[in-house]
Amino acid sequence: MTRRGLVALGDSITNGHGEPALGVPMQSWAQWLAEALELPFTKLARDGALARDVLAEQVPRLEGPYDVGCLYAGVNDA
Secondary structure, three states: OOOOEEHHHHHHHOOOOOOOOOOEEEOOOHHHHHHOOOOOEOOOOOOOOOOOHHHHHHHHHHOOOOOOOEOOOHHOOO
């Protein structure tokens, strides 16, 4: 059986860019989860995305089915 893995939608928190902290490279929390579950990882998140951007730009790019979907958005809406 082919596994589609984990897909991550959202904003910069899910995108996971940044400088290393205490020697640990910056990585998406969803990517850490995918690695822990030993699943392939697909990241559609982007920095600055609003909830409406996730719906308009990221959801249409889904090519599922995936084993796990992760969504973290709304911080930029506040």
